[in-house]
Amino acid sequence: QGSGPILLDEVECSGNELSLDQCKKSDWGQQNCDHIEDAGASCDPFTGPPVRLVDGESTKEGRVEVFLNGQWGSICDDGWTDRDAAVVCRQLGFSGTAKARAMAYFGEGHGPIHLDNVECSGTEHSLGQCVRPDTGIHSCWHSEDAGVICDYVEEKA
Numbered sequence: 473q474g475s476g477p478i479l480l481d482e483v484e485c486s487g488n489e490l491s492l493d494q495c496k497k498s499d500w501g502q503q504n505c506d507h508i509e510d511a512g513a514s515c516d517p518f519t520g521p522p523v524r525l526v527d528g529e530s531t532k533e534g535r536v537e538v539f540l541n542g543q544w545g546s547i548c549d550d551g552w553t554d555r556d557a558a559v560v561c562r563q564l565g566f567s568g569t570a571k572a573r574a575m576a577y578f579g580e581g582h583g584p585i586h587l588d589n590v591e592c593s594g595t596e597h598s599l600g601q602c603v604r605p606d607t608g609i610h611s612c613w614h615s616e617d618a619g620v621i622c623d624y625v626e627e628k629a
Contacts, residue, residue: 473507473510474507480497480500481497481498481503481504484496520601521599523537524544532621532623535581535617535619540584541586545583545585546583547587547588547617548612550589552574554570555592556572559601561620561622562598564622569624570622574618575616576616580614582614587599590602
């Protein structure tokens with residue numbers, strides 16, 4: 473239990489906010505709590521940057537974006553494999569087969585290209601555990617943005 477003033481109450485976040493201030497909440501300082509209700513968080517240092525899928529037809533697919541240096545950015549598809557896709561899907565909570573997609577399959581991103589030459593063995597729990605040289609240094613264009621399809625099911629003819 474903490475001590476002192478309780479500043480926030482009724483906080484509801486979707487998980488995509490950049491700060492608690494962007495979440496739905498009561499006005500600062502307006503609360504009906506006791507310190508027995510204090511909230512906490514635990515951060516795993518090995519999870520690495522947050523990951524999301526953008527511009528897919530469902531929540532199971534899309535262009536892979538990572539949150540680094542205060543902004544969302546894409547990943548270059550140089551060396552992008554199904555092993556890398558499997559790690560992204562696992563980090564997002566999917567357990568089925570993962571398929572890598574290259575050449576901006578889900579459209580070109582905007583903003584920075586954060587990662588290039590991602591090298592996952594496929595067993596990691598998050599992209600942050602993969603060996604990757606020189607974050608932010610690359611020779612890519614958004615036409616090379618990497619994507620994934622999680623829980624991939626191969627269509628039979």
